[in-house]
Amino acid sequence: MRLHVEHRGAGPHALVLLHGFTGTAAAWDDLAPVLASGRRLVALDLPGHGRSDAPPAGADLAAVADAVVATVASAGVERADWLGYSLGGRVALHVALRHPARVDRLVLESASPGLADPAARAARAAADDALADALERDGLAAFVERWLAQPLFATQARLSPAVRARERARRLAQAPTALAAALRATTVGRQGPLLGALATLRRPVLLVAGAEDAPYRAHAAAMAARLPDARVAIVPDAGHATHLENPAAFRAAVEAFLDRAAPPAA
Numbered sequence: 493m494r495l496h497v498e499h500r501g502a503g504p505h506a507l508v509l510l511h512g513f514t515g516t517a518a519a520w521d522d523l524a525p526v527l528a529s530g531r532r533l534v535a536l537d538l539p540g541h542g543r544s545d546a547p548p549a550g551a552d553l554a555a556v557a558d559a560v561v562a563t564v565a566s567a568g569v570e571r572a573d574w575l576g577y578s579l580g581g582r583v584a585l586h587v588a589l590r591h592p593a594r595v596d597r598l599v600l601e602s603a604s605p606g607l608a609d610p611a612a613r614a615a616r617a618a619a620d621d622a623l624a625d626a627l628e629r630d631g632l633a634a635f636v637e638r639w640l641a642q643p644l645f646a647t648q649a650r651l652s653p654a655v656r657a658r659e660r661a662r663r664l665a666q667a668p669t670a671l672a673a674a675l676r677a678t679t680v681g682r683q684g685p686l687l688g689a690l691a692t693l694r695r696p697v698l699l700v701a702g703a704e705d706a707p708y709r710a711h712a713a714a715m716a717a718r719l720p721d722a723r724v725a726i727v728p729d730a731g732h733a734t735h736l737e738n739p740a741a742f743r744a745a746v747e748a749f750l751d752r753a754a755p756p757a758a
Contacts, residue, residue: 493551493559496543497567498535501528505596506572507750508564509535510580512602512733513678514639514663514671516542519577523735526743534569536560538583540674541666547677556678557586561594573750575599577735579678582606588697589689598693599746601700602708602732605715606685617681624672632668636660647704647731659736690718697722698749700742702730723749 498517507527511519517535524533537544539556547556560583564572573596576584581603588595607613627635640648640660648656697719699712703726716722725745730737 493539493545493547493556495539495545495559495563496537497563498533499567500524500533500535501531503531506532506534506569508560508569508572508574508584509533510538510560510574510576510583511535511541512578512580513675514541514636514666515577515580516662516665518542518662520735522739523743527746532569534564534567534572536563538580538674539677540670540672546667546670546673549673551677553582553586553678553683554590557583557590561587561591564594570594571596573597573599575601575746576603577601578603578732582678582680582683585686588693588695589686592693592695595695597696597698597750599698599700599749600712600715601734601742602702602705603699604680604708604711605687605690606683607680608685608687613681613683613685615681617679620675620679620681624675627668627672627675632664632666632671635668635671636663639663644705644707644732647702647737648733651737655736687714687718690715691720694720696749698746699724700734700745701726702732702734702737703728704731705734708732725749 509520516537520535527533539547571594574584581600584598585600588598699716699722701708701712712724716724727734727738727741735742
């Protein structure tokens with residue numbers, strides 16, 4: 493999988509940025525000027541998004557994580573901090589567990605460790621497969637309307653009309669077939685449950701969730717209880733996309749974590 497990468501800033505340490513489903517590297521444009529202060533930012537379009545290749549048939553989150561690590565390494569970054577939102581958070585968590593030597597510190601925003609119940613995973617995989625089929629059948633515009641109508645994104649109604657229009661336009665710029673392939677490959681229904689493996693992740697981890705996003709506050713609490721070195725930041729006045737809905741509070745939490753949590757020795 494050839495992945496599109498964007499670089500910003502300069503410094504002795506790198507921060508890899510991974511967007512959520514239907515996003516691109518541009519999701520971090522508003523925060524990049526601050527996050528790039530003294531750092532090198534490496535922002536990717538995940539497989540099936542933006543200018544990156546679609547994941548091949550049979551690919552899963554482990555394969556996506558491996559492709560992301562290979563792409564970051566090819567850019568000359570051997571070790572970095574990682575920040576992932578939603579789908580990007582699940583990818584970043586896979587990276588940390590599969591390639592711990594590549595990770596200094598980890599920020600997971602609104603991320604899930606997976607579903608423990610096999611029946612729930614099978615049901616979710618079937619539902620996401622049906623959603624991917626509908627995307628290919630009915631077109632991207634209908635899919636975006638359906639996607640944004642989820643209760644998960646209800647709090648984004650408070651965003652300004654200009655920001656909502658920008659985010660919708662970014663989603664509508666995706667390639668439908670590639671996005672459908674990404675949905676099939678990265679569905680949480682095909683993600684193995686990771687809670688049991690978190691005790692082995694000996695890296696500082698910041699878990700970020702919106703105060704108005706109860707399911708992902710619960711995910712953050714469950715992961716924090718199992719991680720050896722975890723901090724939880726609950727962002728006020730925000731739902732699922734805390735970096736978009738309350739960027740100042742999100743930025744403050746991330747900056748404080750990266751400034752104070754010393755990376756482990758190589």
